[in-house]
Amino acid sequence: MIFPDDILTGDPTRLALTAAGFAAYGATCLLPWLRHRRKRAAGAATGVDSWIVAHASQTGNAAELAEQTAATLRLAGIGVRVCELSDVTQSMLEHTERILFVVSTYGEGDAPDAGAAFAGRLMTRTVALPHLHYAVLALGDRAYSHFCRFGRALDEWLRAQGAQPLFDRIDVDRSSAQAIGQWRQQLSHLAGTSDAPDWGAPAFAPWRIAARRLLNPHSAGGAVWHIELEPAEGTLPSWQSGDLVQVVAPGDPEHPREYSIASIPADGRVHLLVRLHRHADGSSGVASGWLCEQADIGTTIALRLRQHRRFRLENNAARPLILIGNGSGIAGLRGHLRARVRAGQGRNWLLFGERNAVHDMHYGTELHALYETGMLERLDLAFSRDQPERLYVQDVLRRQAPALVEWVRQDAAIYVCGSLGGMAGGVDAALRDILGAEGVDALALQGRYRRDVY
Ligand SMILES: Cc1cc2nc3c(=O)[nH]c(=O)nc-3n(C[C@H](O)[C@H](O)[C@H](O)COP(=O)(O)O)c2cc1C
Missing domain, CATH: 3.40.50.80 (Nucleotide-binding domain of ferredoxin-NADP reductase (FNR) module)
Known part of the structure; x- marks a missing residue:
């Protein structure tokens, strides 16, 4: 370290000022570290995680956002436990001070399977929760008549039990980046960090249509195509059976379509089964029409794998x-x-x-x-x-x-x-x-x- 000449002085006033300057600098460096340690210690001392992030997800969006939520909190030194909403018990609600809920809506405005038990077991009861601070990130799609209804119902039930919202519920229409950004901002604010990492989902990569075959010629139903895809560059990424892909069709870049993967990595390719969608006027669906009919073999498409735990x-x-x-x-x-x-x-x-x-x-x-x-x-x-x-x-x-x-x-x-x-x-x-x-x-x-x- 280089000391300016005038610090090396015998003048007691200047020495005192210099010492005070160092002390202030030291405190500035030390305070965030101490705060970080205190937060960790709070979790460790009670033997419980300080916060719970509970998710109810059907196809993995809410689960992924819950993991990212937890990662942001952990970065700030906060102890976090991530679990499925079905695993949240009355006792957990009664003994936890902060719970963040990330939940989607399914069916006719219902809870996803991962939230059905909680909805049936607890949301039908009265439980005093005045100590509980919570927030809800509700995922949904405005195309459905009951937009984010489960997230709303959960929020209303928690309020009715006396729980206190940390901030207003955030409703997310079709994974809207803006709404998710708002949630991230609220979290950073709560956690006292400004360095929360970006929450990019795995990036879309170029894949090539390697093979395509009609599975049901002359069927009374819609045409069903078997489509095989391989990465346009690099090696085949890994996935597990049960996982999904998202595919972007050129005609609708805003709304990727999801398909279950019909193969395993040992097959060397991602296999999809796509039913060609026909509108009433006989025209083909934007994404399925492109995948099954318009795109030639060898065409490159934007695709990403999604875990479906x-x-x-x-x-x-x-x-x-x-x-x-x-x-x-x-x-x-x-x-x-x-x-x-x-x-x-x-x-x-x-x-x-x-x-x-x-x-x-x-x-x-x-x-x-x-x-x-x-x-x-x-x-x-x-x-x-x-x-x-x-x-x-x-x-x-x-x-x-x-x-x-x-x-x-x-x-x-x-x-x-x-x-x-x-x-x-x-x-x-x-x-x-x-x-x-x-x-x-x-x-x-x-x-x-x-x-x-x-
Ligand atoms: C069969 C089906 C039914 C759905 N029903 C609703 C609904 O009633 N209300 C709503 O807001 N969103 C509805 N959605 C949209 C999902 O909530 C939305 O896609 C969400 O991002 C899924 O998150 P997840 O992957 O965590 O389950 C539905 C989606 C599907 C596939």
């Missing part, structure tokens, strides 16, 4: 697996089946529904081969229009009730992928009739009932 195998990898789905929902289920084959796990039961067997048995050859080789222990199909009366997967499930009970007794996990409207509700009702509502709720709590429904 709720639909991954995770600790169900060693359990028997019951895979239930319809239509393009076979994509996510096929990803899991491929992961299971690779792991040498043959205890798989697939229940799949579509319209007609001759046209709509997507990946039929492959699935029958799995059945023949014992990697698919059971295969039950429901082709709704192959007989006079309509038949759906939920009907087949009811017919197979004894087998379902037995598989669940043997610790099986249930994965449902496909349409929310007709299928997921019907399957849920059938499961509740067969296993009992409490049985299904218990499976959900144990992570043994997972859904990717849209």
Whole structure:
């Protein structure tokens, strides 16, 4: 360090002033550090994390934002515990001073699966929470009539219990960067940091359409295409079965489309199953029309992978697996089946529904081969229009009730992928009739009932 000449002096006044200057400088450097330590110590001393970040997410957006929220708080030295909303108990609410909620809305303005237990168990009760300070980041989409309804309901319930908002609820329309920026700003303010890192989602990268094949020629339903993609440059990134991709179509750069990945990294490519959307006037959907019809093989598209933790195998990898789905929902289920084959796990039961067997048995050859080789222990199909009366997967499930009970007794996990409207509700009702509502709720709590429904 270089000292200016005039500091090296014998004058007592100047010496005192200099010493005071150093002390002030030292305090300026030390204070943030002390504050940081104090915050850490507060968490450590009580043996609990100081803050909770609770998320309820269906396809991972809220979960990702919750992790980023926690990372920002930790950077400021605040102890944080991240958990799913379903894991938040009454006792946690009563013994925690600060909880940040990051929740999305599904169905007809409902809680996502990860929040259903909390909504049913706690939001129907009165709990005194005057000590609790909270904030809500509500994710949704204004295209739905009940915009952010679950986030709103949670906010209202917390207020009614006497909890105090740290700041007003922030509603996020379709992952609006502006609203998320507002939340980040509020957090930085609360945490006393100005150095919160940027929250960029993984960047879109160029991928090439390597192959494309129509899966259901002459189908009575919309065309379904199998599309294979590989990175235009660099190596294949990693993902797990159950994960999703977001694809940007040139005609609508503001709204990336999400698709379940139908392959695993060992396949060397991302496989997607895309149903071509047709408008009433016969024109094709902007994104699906481009992916299935307009873009030539070799065309580069902007794509990014998205973790979908709720639909991954995770600790169900060693359990028997019951895979239930319809239509393009076979994509996510096929990803899991491929992961299971690779792991040498043959205890798989697939229940799949579509319209007609001759046209709509997507990946039929492959699935029958799995059945023949014992990697698919059971295969039950429901082709709704192959007989006079309509038949759906939920009907087949009811017919197979004894087998379902037995598989669940043997610790099986249930994965449902496909349409929310007709299928997921019907399957849920059938499961509740067969296993009992409490049985299904218990499976959900144990992570043994997972859904990717849209
Ligand atoms: C089947 C379906 C139903 C939805 N219903 C609603 C709704 O009723 N209200 C709303 O604001 N958003 C609704 N959304 C939009 C989601 O809340 C929004 O996409 C959110 O970013 C998803 O976050 P997540 O990935 O954390 O679940 C719906 C989305 C889907 C796919």
